[in-house]
Amino acid sequence: MTIMSFPESQLWDLINDGRDRMSLEQRRLWxxxxxxxxxxxxxTFGSFWVVxxxxxxxxxxxxxxxxxxxxxxxxxxxxxxxxSEQxxxxDEVQRQISRIAIGYDPGPHSGPPIAGEY
Incomplete structure (x- = not known):
């Protein structure tokens, strides 16, 4: 396992800020x-925080x-x-609510970076 380059303390700030912005429905699922x-x-990408x-x-x-x-x-x-949804x-919790409601994953779908000039 590679060393995590993103501090957990900053992650908690993002989690807490995101939870504060959630609707009641989103917060219940969260x-x-x-x-x-x-x-x-x-x-090939290293370590990430699962939340x-x-x-x-x-x-x-x-x-x-x-x-x-x-x-x-x-x-x-x-x-x-x-x-790479960013x-x-x-928003990610809302997408999960939508997936549950309709019974399948409508996207958006993304993948790893593609090498080349843009």
């Missing part, structure tokens, strides 16, 4: 799925993109897919 921050790894778990998915803070993202996981401690915590 309180059901949140976990104390845990360091998980993502192949919530629901079924086979996690919400984690991507300090490389400066936002929260969601990914599937198969092995505890390992994030399966890189997400979401606020309450």
């Amino acid at each position: 309180d059901a799925i949140c976990v104390p921050p845990q360091e998980w790894t993502l192949a 919530a778990m629901i079924g086979s998915y996690v919400i984690y803070y991507n300090h490389l993109e400066d936002g929260f993202a969601r990914s599937h996981w198969n092995q505890l401690g390992v994030i399966d897919r890189y997400g 979401s606020e915590l309450e």
Whole structure:
């Protein structure tokens, strides 16, 4: 496991600020799925803070993109897919509420950076 480069104290600031902005519905789901921050790894990208778990998915803070993202996981401690959504915590929780309401994942979907000139 690589050394976490994003301080947990700053993560807690982001979590607390996000929770303060949540609607009552968002806060209810958040309180059901949140976990104390845990360091998980993502192949070739290093360590990230997982902050919530629901079924086979996690919400984690991507300090490389400066936002929260969601990914599937198969092995505890390992994030399966890189997400570059750059979401606020309450926005990612709202997307989870929408996924539950409609029964499938409508997106948005993102992936790792693609090399090249832009």
